[in-house]
Amino acid sequence: MALLEVKDLEVHYGVIKAIKGISFEVNQGEVIALIGANGAGKTTTLHTVTGLIQPSHGQIIFDGKDITKIPAHKIVGMGMAHVPEGRRIFQQLTVLENLKLGAYTRKDKNLISATLKMVYERFPRLEERKNQVAGTLSGGEQQMLAMGRALMSNPRIILMDEPSMGLSPLLVSEIFDIIKVISEGGTTVLLVEQNAQKALSIADRAYVLETGNISLSGKASDLINDESVRKAYLGA
Amino acid sequence: MEFLQFFISGLSLGSIYAIIALGYTMVYGIAKMLNFAHGDVIMVGGYLLFTISTTMGLPVWIGITGAVVGCTALGVVIERFAYRPLRGATSLAVLITAIGVSYLLQNLALLIFGAAPKSFTSIVTMPAMTFANGALTVTGESIVTIAICIVIMIVLTLFVNKTKPGRAMHAVSEDRGAAQLMGVNVNGTIALTFAIGSALAAIAGALLCSAYPTLTPYTGAMPGIKTFVAAVFGGIGSIPGAMVGGLLLGLIESLSKAYISSEMADAIVFLVLIVVLVVKPTGIFGKKISEKV
Numbered sequence: 001m002a003l004l005e006v007k008d009l010e011v012h013y014g015v016i017k018a019i020k021g022i023s024f025e026v027n028q029g030e031v032i033a034l035i036g037a038n039g040a041g042k043t044t045t046l047h048t049v050t051g052l053i054q055p056s057h058g059q060i061i062f063d064g065k066d067i068t069k070i071p072a073h074k075i076v077g078m079g080m081a082h083v084p085e086g087r088r089i090f091q092q093l094t095v096l097e098n099l100k101l102g103a104y105t106r107k108d109k110n111l112i113s114a115t116l117k118m119v120y121e122r123f124p125r126l127e128e129r130k131n132q133v134a135g136t137l138s139g140g141e142q143q144m145l146a147m148g149r150a151l152m153s154n155p156r157i158i159l160m161d162e163p164s165m166g167l168s169p170l171l172v173s174e175i176f177d178i179i180k181v182i183s184e185g186g187t188t189v190l191l192v193e194q195n196a197q198k199a200l201s202i203a204d205r206a207y208v209l210e211t212g213n214i215s216l217s218g219k220a221s222d223l224i225n226d227e228s229v230r231k232a233y234l235g236a
Numbered sequence: 237m238e239f240l241q242f243f244i245s246g247l248s249l250g251s252i253y254a255i256i257a258l259g260y261t262m263v264y265g266i267a268k269m270l271n272f273a274h275g276d277v278i279m280v281g282g283y284l285l286f287t288i289s290t291t292m293g294l295p296v297w298i299g300i301t302g303a304v305v306g307c308t309a310l311g312v313v314i315e316r317f318a319y320r321p322l323r324g325a326t327s328l329a330v331l332i333t334a335i336g337v338s339y340l341l342q343n344l345a346l347l348i349f350g351a352a353p354k355s356f357t358s359i360v361t362m363p364a365m366t367f368a369n370g371a372l373t374v375t376g377e378s379i380v381t382i383a384i385c386i387v388i389m390i391v392l393t394l395f396v397n398k399t400k401p402g403r404a405m406h407a408v409s410e411d412r413g414a415a416q417l418m419g420v421n422v423n424g425t426i427a428l429t430f431a432i433g434s435a436l437a438a439i440a441g442a443l444l445c446s447a448y449p450t451l452t453p454y455t456g457a458m459p460g461i462k463t464f465v466a467a468v469f470g471g472i473g474s475i476p477g478a479m480v481g482g483l484l485l486g487l488i489e490s491l492s493k494a495y496i497s498s499e500m501a502d503a504i505v506f507l508v509l510i511v512v513l514v515v516k517p518t519g520i521f522g523k524k525i526s527e528k529v
Contacts, residue, residue, distance in 0.1 A: 076419035088414040105419035
Protein backbone atom coordinates (compact mmCIF):
# COMPACT_ATOMS: atom_id res chain seq x y z
CA MET A 1 0.00 0.00 0.00
CA ALA A 2 1.25 3.45 -0.89
CA LEU A 3 2.18 5.81 1.94
CA LEU A 4 0.69 8.74 0.05
CA GLU A 5 -1.93 8.37 -2.60
CA VAL A 6 -3.41 11.22 -4.60
CA LYS A 7 -6.48 10.33 -6.60
CA ASP A 8 -8.02 12.35 -9.38
CA LEU A 9 -7.10 15.69 -7.80
CA GLU A 10 -8.58 18.89 -9.18
CA VAL A 11 -7.83 22.36 -7.89
CA HIS A 12 -9.44 25.62 -8.97
CA TYR A 13 -8.28 29.17 -8.44
CA GLY A 14 -11.57 30.94 -8.95
CA VAL A 15 -12.72 29.75 -12.37
CA ILE A 16 -9.26 28.71 -13.50
CA LYS A 17 -8.55 25.02 -13.21
CA ALA A 18 -4.94 24.75 -12.08
CA ILE A 19 -4.84 21.00 -11.50
CA LYS A 20 -6.92 18.95 -13.90
CA GLY A 21 -7.39 15.59 -12.27
CA ILE A 22 -4.00 14.13 -11.42
CA SER A 23 -3.25 10.87 -9.64
CA PHE A 24 0.03 9.67 -8.25
CA GLU A 25 1.39 7.62 -5.41
CA VAL A 26 4.42 7.64 -3.19
CA ASN A 27 5.52 4.41 -1.55
CA GLN A 28 7.26 4.09 1.78
CA GLY A 29 10.98 4.86 1.44
CA GLU A 30 10.84 6.20 -2.11
CA VAL A 31 12.16 9.48 -3.45
CA ILE A 32 9.57 10.74 -5.92
CA ALA A 33 10.25 13.71 -8.16
CA LEU A 34 7.52 15.91 -9.54
CA ILE A 35 9.04 17.84 -12.39
CA GLY A 36 7.64 20.35 -14.80
CA ALA A 37 7.91 23.87 -16.10
CA ASN A 38 6.98 27.04 -14.27
CA GLY A 39 3.23 27.20 -13.76
CA ALA A 40 2.66 23.51 -14.37
CA GLY A 41 1.00 23.17 -10.95
CA LYS A 42 3.78 21.61 -8.91
CA THR A 43 3.56 23.98 -5.93
CA THR A 44 -0.25 23.93 -6.06
CA THR A 45 -0.13 20.14 -5.85
CA LEU A 46 2.07 20.20 -2.75
CA HIS A 47 -0.04 22.91 -1.10
CA THR A 48 -3.15 20.84 -1.70
CA VAL A 49 -1.57 17.69 -0.28
CA THR A 50 -0.64 19.50 2.97
CA GLY A 51 -4.01 21.19 3.22
CA LEU A 52 -3.05 24.80 2.55
CA ILE A 53 -5.39 24.73 -0.45
CA GLN A 54 -8.68 22.83 -0.65
CA PRO A 55 -9.15 20.74 -3.79
CA SER A 56 -12.41 20.99 -5.72
CA HIS A 57 -12.36 17.30 -6.47
CA GLY A 58 -10.38 14.19 -5.63
CA GLN A 59 -8.89 12.46 -2.67
CA ILE A 60 -5.62 12.49 -0.74
CA ILE A 61 -4.88 9.39 1.29
CA PHE A 62 -1.98 9.33 3.69
CA ASP A 63 -1.07 6.18 5.56
CA GLY A 64 -4.50 4.74 4.81
CA LYS A 65 -6.40 7.78 6.11
CA ASP A 66 -8.32 10.22 3.97
CA ILE A 67 -6.76 13.62 4.75
CA THR A 68 -8.47 15.60 1.99
CA LYS A 69 -10.61 17.63 4.39
CA ILE A 70 -8.16 17.81 7.28
CA PRO A 71 -6.85 21.34 7.97
CA ALA A 72 -3.17 22.01 7.32
CA HIS A 73 -2.17 22.43 10.96
CA LYS A 74 -3.38 18.93 11.83
CA ILE A 75 -1.52 17.20 9.01
CA VAL A 76 2.00 17.85 10.32
CA GLY A 77 1.28 15.90 13.46
CA MET A 78 0.27 12.91 11.34
CA GLY A 79 3.81 12.68 9.99
CA MET A 80 3.90 14.85 6.89
CA ALA A 81 6.30 17.79 6.74
CA HIS A 82 6.44 20.40 4.00
CA VAL A 83 9.47 22.50 3.10
CA PRO A 84 7.76 25.31 1.23
CA GLU A 85 8.94 27.10 -1.87
CA GLY A 86 11.08 30.10 -0.99
CA ARG A 87 11.96 28.38 2.31
CA ARG A 88 9.64 30.65 4.36
CA ILE A 89 11.66 30.44 7.53
CA PHE A 90 10.70 32.82 10.32
CA GLN A 91 13.15 35.60 9.58
CA GLN A 92 12.80 37.46 12.84
CA LEU A 93 13.24 34.44 15.08
CA THR A 94 16.52 32.75 15.86
CA VAL A 95 17.66 29.53 14.22
CA LEU A 96 16.87 27.59 17.38
CA GLU A 97 13.41 29.15 17.71
CA ASN A 98 12.70 28.18 14.10
CA LEU A 99 13.74 24.61 14.79
CA LYS A 100 11.60 24.49 17.94
CA LEU A 101 8.60 25.63 15.89
CA GLY A 102 9.27 22.68 13.62
CA ALA A 103 8.58 20.43 16.60
CA TYR A 104 5.46 22.41 17.55
CA THR A 105 3.13 19.41 17.46
CA ARG A 106 5.41 17.14 19.49
CA LYS A 107 5.13 16.87 23.23
CA ASP A 108 7.99 14.68 24.47
CA LYS A 109 10.91 16.97 25.34
CA ASN A 110 13.47 14.16 25.28
CA LEU A 111 12.47 13.04 21.82
CA ILE A 112 12.56 16.65 20.61
CA SER A 113 16.09 17.19 21.89
CA ALA A 114 17.17 13.90 20.31
CA THR A 115 15.81 15.11 16.97
CA LEU A 116 17.49 18.48 17.47
CA LYS A 117 20.79 16.70 18.00
CA MET A 118 20.24 14.71 14.82
CA VAL A 119 19.42 17.89 12.87
CA TYR A 120 22.57 19.58 14.21
CA GLU A 121 24.62 16.55 13.17
CA ARG A 122 23.18 16.75 9.69
CA PHE A 123 23.55 20.54 9.50
CA PRO A 124 26.51 21.55 11.68
CA ARG A 125 26.21 25.12 10.44
CA LEU A 126 22.80 25.45 12.07
CA GLU A 127 24.29 24.59 15.43
CA GLU A 128 27.04 27.15 14.97
CA ARG A 129 24.39 29.76 14.26
CA LYS A 130 21.64 28.60 16.58
CA ASN A 131 21.27 31.95 18.33
CA GLN A 132 21.52 34.00 15.18
CA VAL A 133 18.40 35.68 13.77
CA ALA A 134 17.33 33.53 10.83
CA GLY A 135 16.86 36.45 8.43
CA THR A 136 20.60 37.07 8.51
CA LEU A 137 21.48 33.59 7.21
CA SER A 138 22.69 33.08 3.64
CA GLY A 139 20.35 31.52 1.09
CA GLY A 140 21.93 28.08 1.44
CA GLU A 141 21.80 28.23 5.22
CA GLN A 142 18.16 29.29 5.07
CA GLN A 143 17.40 26.25 2.91
CA MET A 144 19.17 24.05 5.43
CA LEU A 145 17.16 25.66 8.22
CA ALA A 146 13.92 25.06 6.32
CA MET A 147 14.85 21.40 5.89
CA GLY A 148 16.02 21.07 9.48
CA ARG A 149 12.82 22.68 10.68
CA ALA A 150 10.78 20.15 8.72
CA LEU A 151 12.83 17.27 10.12
CA MET A 152 12.10 18.50 13.65
CA SER A 153 8.56 17.15 13.34
CA ASN A 154 10.04 13.68 12.81
CA PRO A 155 8.08 13.18 9.61
CA ARG A 156 7.45 9.91 7.76
CA ILE A 157 7.26 11.84 4.52
CA ILE A 158 8.82 15.15 3.66
CA LEU A 159 7.55 17.32 0.80
CA MET A 160 10.17 19.64 -0.66
CA ASP A 161 9.32 22.48 -2.97
CA GLU A 162 12.18 23.73 -5.15
CA PRO A 163 14.97 23.26 -2.62
CA SER A 164 17.56 24.30 -5.21
CA MET A 165 15.91 27.61 -6.04
CA GLY A 166 18.29 30.57 -6.03
CA LEU A 167 21.32 28.58 -4.91
CA SER A 168 24.75 28.34 -6.48
CA PRO A 169 25.55 25.07 -8.33
CA LEU A 170 27.85 24.01 -5.51
CA LEU A 171 25.13 24.53 -2.90
CA VAL A 172 22.59 22.79 -5.10
CA SER A 173 24.77 19.68 -5.08
CA GLU A 174 25.13 19.95 -1.31
CA ILE A 175 21.36 20.23 -0.83
CA PHE A 176 20.74 17.20 -3.05
CA ASP A 177 23.31 15.21 -1.13
CA ILE A 178 21.41 16.06 2.04
CA ILE A 179 18.13 14.97 0.48
CA LYS A 180 19.76 11.65 -0.32
CA VAL A 181 20.92 11.31 3.29
CA ILE A 182 17.43 12.14 4.56
CA SER A 183 15.99 9.47 2.30
CA GLU A 184 18.59 6.92 3.40
CA GLY A 185 17.61 7.71 6.97
CA GLY A 186 14.21 6.20 6.18
CA THR A 187 12.14 9.29 5.41
CA THR A 188 10.07 9.20 2.26
CA VAL A 189 10.62 12.20 -0.01
CA LEU A 190 8.31 13.93 -2.46
CA LEU A 191 10.43 16.40 -4.36
CA VAL A 192 9.21 19.20 -6.60
CA GLU A 193 11.93 20.63 -8.81
CA GLN A 194 12.55 22.70 -11.88
CA ASN A 195 16.07 21.36 -11.92
CA ALA A 196 14.94 18.14 -13.56
CA GLN A 197 18.45 16.82 -14.11
CA LYS A 198 19.30 16.92 -10.42
CA ALA A 199 15.88 15.71 -9.30
CA LEU A 200 15.92 12.71 -11.63
CA SER A 201 19.44 11.83 -10.58
CA ILE A 202 18.35 11.12 -6.99
CA ALA A 203 14.73 10.03 -7.49
CA ASP A 204 13.42 6.48 -7.75
CA ARG A 205 10.41 7.44 -9.82
CA ALA A 206 9.13 10.67 -11.30
CA TYR A 207 5.99 12.31 -12.63
CA VAL A 208 6.08 15.01 -15.26
CA LEU A 209 3.46 17.72 -14.71
CA GLU A 210 2.35 19.77 -17.69
CA THR A 211 -0.23 22.56 -17.27
CA GLY A 212 -2.16 20.71 -14.61
CA ASN A 213 -1.91 17.21 -16.07
CA ILE A 214 0.53 14.39 -15.55
CA SER A 215 1.92 13.84 -19.01
CA LEU A 216 4.48 11.20 -18.23
CA SER A 217 5.60 9.00 -15.37
CA GLY A 218 7.99 6.20 -14.72
CA LYS A 219 11.32 5.22 -13.30
CA ALA A 220 13.64 8.19 -12.97
CA SER A 221 16.41 6.31 -14.74
CA ASP A 222 14.09 5.78 -17.74
CA LEU A 223 12.80 9.34 -17.80
CA ILE A 224 16.27 10.80 -17.73
CA ASN A 225 16.89 9.07 -21.09
CA ASP A 226 13.44 9.77 -22.51
CA GLU A 227 13.62 11.84 -25.67
CA SER A 228 10.69 14.16 -24.89
CA VAL A 229 11.84 14.73 -21.31
CA ARG A 230 15.35 15.51 -22.48
CA LYS A 231 14.05 18.02 -24.99
CA ALA A 232 11.59 19.74 -22.66
CA TYR A 233 13.33 19.70 -19.30
CA LEU A 234 16.94 18.72 -19.60
CA GLY A 235 17.91 21.15 -22.32
CA ALA A 236 19.37 18.46 -24.54
CA MET B 237 8.32 68.94 43.02
CA GLU B 238 5.46 70.20 40.90
CA PHE B 239 7.08 68.64 37.84
CA LEU B 240 7.37 65.33 39.64
CA GLN B 241 3.68 65.49 40.48
CA PHE B 242 2.72 65.94 36.83
CA PHE B 243 5.26 63.37 35.79
CA ILE B 244 3.74 60.72 38.05
CA SER B 245 0.20 61.46 36.94
CA GLY B 246 1.45 61.29 33.34
CA LEU B 247 3.09 57.96 34.06
CA SER B 248 -0.14 56.68 35.55
CA LEU B 249 -2.22 57.81 32.57
CA GLY B 250 0.48 56.44 30.27
CA SER B 251 0.26 53.08 32.03
CA ILE B 252 -3.42 52.83 31.16
CA TYR B 253 -2.66 53.83 27.58
CA ALA B 254 0.11 51.25 27.42
CA ILE B 255 -2.21 48.46 28.58
CA ILE B 256 -4.76 49.41 25.91
CA ALA B 257 -2.12 49.89 23.22
CA LEU B 258 -0.84 46.35 23.86
CA GLY B 259 -4.20 45.01 22.71
CA TYR B 260 -4.10 47.11 19.54
CA THR B 261 -0.56 46.18 18.68
CA MET B 262 -0.90 42.45 19.35
CA VAL B 263 -4.02 42.15 17.24
CA TYR B 264 -2.36 44.14 14.48
CA GLY B 265 0.83 42.12 14.67
CA ILE B 266 -0.91 38.75 14.55
CA ALA B 267 -4.21 39.26 12.72
CA LYS B 268 -2.87 42.13 10.54
CA MET B 269 -5.90 44.28 11.20
CA LEU B 270 -6.71 47.47 13.06
CA ASN B 271 -9.38 46.60 15.56
CA PHE B 272 -11.05 49.98 15.95
CA ALA B 273 -13.60 48.44 18.29
CA HIS B 274 -10.83 47.85 20.83
CA GLY B 275 -11.53 51.16 22.64
CA ASP B 276 -15.18 50.24 23.05
CA VAL B 277 -14.27 46.98 24.75
CA ILE B 278 -12.79 49.19 27.50
CA MET B 279 -16.17 50.85 27.87
CA VAL B 280 -17.93 47.47 28.03
CA GLY B 281 -15.47 46.46 30.76
CA GLY B 282 -16.33 49.62 32.65
CA TYR B 283 -20.07 48.93 32.44
CA LEU B 284 -19.66 45.30 33.47
CA LEU B 285 -17.69 46.33 36.53
CA PHE B 286 -20.18 49.10 37.30
CA THR B 287 -23.16 46.74 36.99
CA ILE B 288 -21.65 44.00 39.11
CA SER B 289 -20.07 46.11 41.83
CA THR B 290 -22.16 49.28 42.02
CA THR B 291 -25.63 48.24 40.81
CA MET B 292 -25.60 44.71 42.22
CA GLY B 293 -23.39 45.61 45.16
CA LEU B 294 -21.07 42.62 44.83
CA PRO B 295 -17.42 42.86 45.94
CA VAL B 296 -15.00 44.65 43.65
CA TRP B 297 -12.94 41.56 42.89
CA ILE B 298 -16.02 39.80 41.53
CA GLY B 299 -16.71 42.89 39.44
CA ILE B 300 -13.20 42.90 38.01
CA THR B 301 -13.27 39.17 37.36
CA GLY B 302 -16.64 39.54 35.67
CA ALA B 303 -15.38 42.41 33.52
CA VAL B 304 -12.27 40.50 32.47
CA VAL B 305 -14.18 37.30 31.69
CA GLY B 306 -16.96 39.21 29.92
CA CYS B 307 -14.57 41.24 27.78
CA THR B 308 -12.45 38.20 26.93
CA ALA B 309 -15.57 36.42 25.72
CA LEU B 310 -16.68 39.54 23.85
CA GLY B 311 -13.31 39.81 22.09
CA VAL B 312 -13.43 36.17 21.00
CA VAL B 313 -17.04 36.52 19.81
CA ILE B 314 -16.26 39.68 17.83
CA GLU B 315 -13.30 37.96 16.19
CA ARG B 316 -15.28 34.81 15.43
CA PHE B 317 -18.34 36.44 13.91
CA ALA B 318 -17.20 39.82 12.60
CA TYR B 319 -13.59 39.36 11.53
CA ARG B 320 -12.97 35.67 10.83
CA PRO B 321 -15.46 35.50 7.95
CA LEU B 322 -13.44 38.32 6.36
CA ARG B 323 -10.11 36.55 6.52
CA GLY B 324 -8.63 36.95 3.07
CA ALA B 325 -10.86 39.95 2.31
CA THR B 326 -9.32 43.35 1.60
CA SER B 327 -8.04 45.24 4.62
CA LEU B 328 -10.47 48.03 3.85
CA ALA B 329 -13.44 45.68 4.30
CA VAL B 330 -12.05 44.56 7.66
CA LEU B 331 -11.40 48.15 8.74
CA ILE B 332 -14.96 49.21 7.91
CA THR B 333 -16.30 46.19 9.79
CA ALA B 334 -14.22 47.15 12.83
CA ILE B 335 -15.68 50.66 12.77
CA GLY B 336 -19.12 49.08 12.47
CA VAL B 337 -18.47 46.88 15.51
CA SER B 338 -17.33 49.98 17.39
CA TYR B 339 -20.62 51.79 16.71
CA LEU B 340 -22.57 48.63 17.47
CA LEU B 341 -21.01 48.37 20.93
CA GLN B 342 -21.51 52.08 21.65
CA ASN B 343 -25.14 51.96 20.62
CA LEU B 344 -25.84 48.74 22.50
CA ALA B 345 -24.45 50.42 25.62
CA LEU B 346 -26.62 53.45 24.89
CA LEU B 347 -29.66 51.21 24.58
CA ILE B 348 -28.96 49.27 27.76
CA PHE B 349 -27.48 51.89 30.07
CA GLY B 350 -28.74 55.16 28.58
CA ALA B 351 -26.79 58.28 27.70
CA ALA B 352 -26.56 59.72 31.21
CA PRO B 353 -23.08 59.37 32.66
CA LYS B 354 -22.71 56.91 35.52
CA SER B 355 -20.56 58.02 38.38
CA PHE B 356 -18.07 55.31 38.91
CA THR B 357 -16.71 54.28 42.30
CA SER B 358 -12.98 53.79 42.24
CA ILE B 359 -11.86 50.20 42.61
CA VAL B 360 -8.80 51.40 44.48
CA THR B 361 -9.17 51.67 48.23
CA MET B 362 -5.54 52.48 48.83
CA PRO B 363 -5.12 55.98 50.32
CA ALA B 364 -2.99 58.64 48.66
CA MET B 365 0.61 58.86 49.78
CA THR B 366 2.34 62.12 50.51
CA PHE B 367 6.04 62.72 50.24
CA ALA B 368 8.40 65.60 51.02
CA ASN B 369 6.25 67.10 53.76
CA GLY B 370 3.12 67.14 51.70
CA ALA B 371 4.64 68.78 48.65
CA LEU B 372 4.12 65.62 46.57
CA THR B 373 0.89 63.64 46.66
CA VAL B 374 0.53 60.38 44.78
CA THR B 375 -2.97 58.97 44.59
CA GLY B 376 -3.67 55.34 45.35
CA GLU B 377 -5.04 55.01 41.79
CA SER B 378 -1.68 56.12 40.37
CA ILE B 379 0.28 53.65 42.45
CA VAL B 380 -2.03 50.73 41.65
CA THR B 381 -2.18 51.61 37.95
CA ILE B 382 1.58 51.85 37.54
CA ALA B 383 2.11 48.63 39.52
CA ILE B 384 -0.46 46.70 37.46
CA CYS B 385 1.07 48.01 34.25
CA ILE B 386 4.54 46.83 35.26
CA VAL B 387 3.20 43.37 36.14
CA ILE B 388 1.31 43.11 32.84
CA MET B 389 4.38 44.13 30.85
CA ILE B 390 6.58 41.54 32.53
CA VAL B 391 4.05 38.71 32.28
CA LEU B 392 3.18 39.48 28.67
CA THR B 393 6.82 39.74 27.58
CA LEU B 394 7.57 36.39 29.21
CA PHE B 395 4.46 34.84 27.70
CA VAL B 396 5.24 35.99 24.16
CA ASN B 397 8.93 35.10 24.24
CA LYS B 398 9.12 32.03 26.44
CA THR B 399 5.99 29.98 25.90
CA LYS B 400 4.80 27.78 23.07
CA PRO B 401 1.63 29.79 22.35
CA GLY B 402 3.84 32.89 22.36
CA ARG B 403 6.14 31.35 19.78
CA ALA B 404 3.06 30.39 17.74
CA MET B 405 2.02 34.06 17.82
CA HIS B 406 5.42 35.09 16.45
CA ALA B 407 5.07 32.49 13.71
CA VAL B 408 1.53 33.52 12.71
CA SER B 409 2.58 37.15 12.77
CA GLU B 410 5.41 36.53 10.35
CA ASP B 411 4.00 33.93 7.97
CA ARG B 412 0.55 32.44 8.42
CA GLY B 413 1.01 29.68 5.86
CA ALA B 414 4.39 28.59 7.19
CA ALA B 415 2.95 28.64 10.72
CA GLN B 416 0.21 26.23 9.59
CA LEU B 417 2.86 23.95 8.14
CA MET B 418 4.45 23.83 11.60
CA GLY B 419 1.13 22.66 13.03
CA VAL B 420 0.06 26.00 14.45
CA ASN B 421 -3.70 26.53 14.49
CA VAL B 422 -3.90 30.01 12.98
CA ASN B 423 -7.54 30.67 13.88
CA GLY B 424 -6.93 29.54 17.43
CA THR B 425 -3.88 31.75 17.75
CA ILE B 426 -5.73 34.79 16.45
CA ALA B 427 -8.64 34.09 18.83
CA LEU B 428 -6.17 33.83 21.72
CA THR B 429 -4.71 37.19 20.75
CA PHE B 430 -8.15 38.79 20.78
CA ALA B 431 -8.84 37.18 24.15
CA ILE B 432 -5.66 38.58 25.68
CA GLY B 433 -6.16 42.03 24.16
CA SER B 434 -9.75 42.20 25.39
CA ALA B 435 -8.86 41.01 28.88
CA LEU B 436 -6.27 43.79 29.02
CA ALA B 437 -8.92 46.25 27.79
CA ALA B 438 -11.17 45.23 30.70
CA ILE B 439 -8.38 45.91 33.19
CA ALA B 440 -7.65 49.22 31.50
CA GLY B 441 -11.36 50.06 31.69
CA ALA B 442 -11.43 49.46 35.43
CA LEU B 443 -8.33 51.61 35.93
CA LEU B 444 -9.46 54.36 33.57
CA CYS B 445 -12.87 54.69 35.20
CA SER B 446 -11.23 54.73 38.63
CA ALA B 447 -8.97 57.60 37.65
CA TYR B 448 -11.64 59.47 35.66
CA PRO B 449 -14.85 58.38 37.35
CA THR B 450 -17.51 59.06 34.74
CA LEU B 451 -18.75 56.32 32.48
CA THR B 452 -20.70 56.88 29.27
CA PRO B 453 -21.13 54.79 26.11
CA TYR B 454 -18.40 56.93 24.54
CA THR B 455 -15.86 56.55 27.34
CA GLY B 456 -13.77 54.17 25.25
CA ALA B 457 -13.76 56.14 22.02
CA MET B 458 -11.15 58.80 22.75
CA PRO B 459 -8.74 56.52 24.68
CA GLY B 460 -9.21 54.07 21.80
CA ILE B 461 -7.99 56.59 19.24
CA LYS B 462 -5.22 57.85 21.48
CA THR B 463 -3.87 54.41 22.20
CA PHE B 464 -3.98 53.63 18.52
CA VAL B 465 -1.73 56.67 18.22
CA ALA B 466 0.45 55.26 21.01
CA ALA B 467 0.75 51.94 19.23
CA VAL B 468 1.71 53.58 15.93
CA PHE B 469 4.06 55.88 17.80
CA GLY B 470 5.89 52.92 19.31
CA GLY B 471 5.82 50.96 16.07
CA ILE B 472 2.59 49.05 15.43
CA GLY B 473 3.00 45.32 15.92
CA SER B 474 5.77 45.78 18.47
CA ILE B 475 4.99 44.93 22.09
CA PRO B 476 7.79 47.03 23.67
CA GLY B 477 6.74 49.75 21.22
CA ALA B 478 3.18 49.78 22.59
CA MET B 479 4.49 49.95 26.15
CA VAL B 480 6.87 52.83 25.47
CA GLY B 481 4.40 54.55 23.13
CA GLY B 482 1.64 54.41 25.75
CA LEU B 483 3.85 55.74 28.52
CA LEU B 484 5.22 58.55 26.35
CA LEU B 485 1.73 59.51 25.23
CA GLY B 486 0.54 59.77 28.83
CA LEU B 487 3.56 61.84 29.80
CA ILE B 488 3.22 64.20 26.83
CA GLU B 489 -0.48 64.66 27.52
CA SER B 490 -0.01 65.27 31.23
CA LEU B 491 2.92 67.65 30.86
CA SER B 492 1.22 69.55 28.02
CA LYS B 493 -1.83 70.03 30.22
CA ALA B 494 0.35 71.29 33.03
CA TYR B 495 2.74 73.57 31.20
CA ILE B 496 1.24 74.49 27.85
CA SER B 497 -2.53 74.37 27.70
CA SER B 498 -5.09 71.86 28.86
CA GLU B 499 -7.27 72.56 25.80
CA MET B 500 -4.35 72.02 23.48
CA ALA B 501 -3.10 68.81 25.12
CA ASP B 502 -4.78 66.45 22.65
CA ALA B 503 -3.66 68.55 19.70
CA ILE B 504 -0.09 68.39 20.97
CA VAL B 505 -0.31 64.62 21.33
CA PHE B 506 -1.37 64.22 17.72
CA LEU B 507 1.21 66.76 16.58
CA VAL B 508 3.95 64.69 18.20
CA LEU B 509 2.61 61.64 16.38
CA ILE B 510 2.82 63.43 13.05
CA VAL B 511 6.39 64.54 13.75
CA VAL B 512 7.46 61.04 14.80
CA LEU B 513 5.90 59.50 11.71
CA VAL B 514 7.56 62.03 9.42
CA VAL B 515 10.95 61.35 10.98
CA LYS B 516 10.54 57.61 11.49
CA PRO B 517 7.56 56.20 9.59
CA THR B 518 7.76 52.79 11.27
CA GLY B 519 7.54 54.26 14.79
CA ILE B 520 10.08 54.05 17.58
CA PHE B 521 10.42 50.27 17.70
CA GLY B 522 9.07 49.60 14.23
CA LYS B 523 10.72 46.76 12.43
CA LYS B 524 12.23 47.61 9.13
CA ILE B 525 11.76 44.37 7.28
CA SER B 526 14.25 43.94 4.53
CA GLU B 527 13.15 41.40 2.00
CA LYS B 528 15.76 38.90 1.09
CA VAL B 529 15.48 37.80 -2.50
